[in-house]
Amino acid sequence: MIDVGTAAPDFSLEDHLGRTVTLEQFKGKHHVLLLLYPLDFTPT
Numbered sequence: 745m746i747d748v749g750t751a752a753p754d755f756s757l758e759d760h761l762g763r764t765v766t767l768e769q770f771k772g773k774h775h776v777l778l779l780l781y782p783l784d785f786t787p788t
Contacts, residue, residue: 752778 756766770776 752776 752767754766754768756764759765767776
């Protein structure tokens, strides 16, 4: 478990346009919400 208030480690991923985005790019500029969900049409 991660404790509340623990800073997230920096990571990178591709956005919907194929551009690489890092968490560091948003530091101090925006709030970031990372949402994970199962693929559409899969049993949960």
